[in-house]
Amino acid sequence: MSERRWQPPPMELNVDQSSSKVTVDEKVVRKMLAVNPSMRKGRTTFQVKKALERGESVAATDKSEVVATGASAHKPTAKPGAELQDAIDFFLNGKAKRLAEAEAELAAKRQALDAEAVRMRQELQEQVRSFISLLDLQTVAATGKAALGKHVDFLKAIDLTPAALVDAARKDRR
Numbered sequence: 001m002s003e004r005r006w007q008p009p010p011m012e013l014n015v016d017q018s019s020s021k022v023t024v025d026e027k028v029v030r031k032m033l034a035v036n037p038s039m040r041k042g043r044t045t046f047q048v049k050k051a052l053e054r055g056e057s058v059a060a061t062d063k064s065e066v067v068a069t070g071a072s073a074h075k076p077t078a079k080p081g082a083e084l085q086d087a088i089d090f091f092l093n094g095k096a097k098r099l100a101e102a103e104a105e106l107a108a109k110r111q112a113l114d115a116e117a118v119r120m121r122q123e124l125q126e127q128v129r130s131f132i133s134l135l136d137l138q139t140v141a142a143t144g145k146a147a148l149g150k151h152v153d154f155l156k157a158i159d160l161t162p163a164a165l166v167d168a169a170r171k172d173r174r
Helices: 026-035 045-054 063-073 082-134 137-149 152-157 162-173
Strands: none
Touching: 026 045, 082 162, 137 152, 137 162, 152 162
């Protein structure tokens, strides 16, 4: 009986011996080439992808080529600090726009609140005048100013005075 002994697989597979097909995602290849553009070697993304799927090496073989392409790949195409300036401009312009929108919104709310306060003061003025006109005219004329004097701060807030209220009550009765 001739038994075959186990043998380890060969270290390097020939292309024709390989039975499994390797697929590489094109997005991964694009990201890889964005990180290290020297791996492109003048080829398209599709050509680099096919080379990887065939098992070929895509790394730069000559060290001087790596140094030359690596040094040129990191040179900025624009003025130094232009990217920083663009980033700062983008960020601060966005914040300035947001601030302007918020201030416009707050101004509209403030205007609405001011209009509400005016309406409320007018309503309170009418209610106080109506209440005073319901009271006895002689009593209001005799002691109304003194009684209303305790509430001068409130009356000032709604643009009234004790004297004006007493006079208004007199005119309403006539």
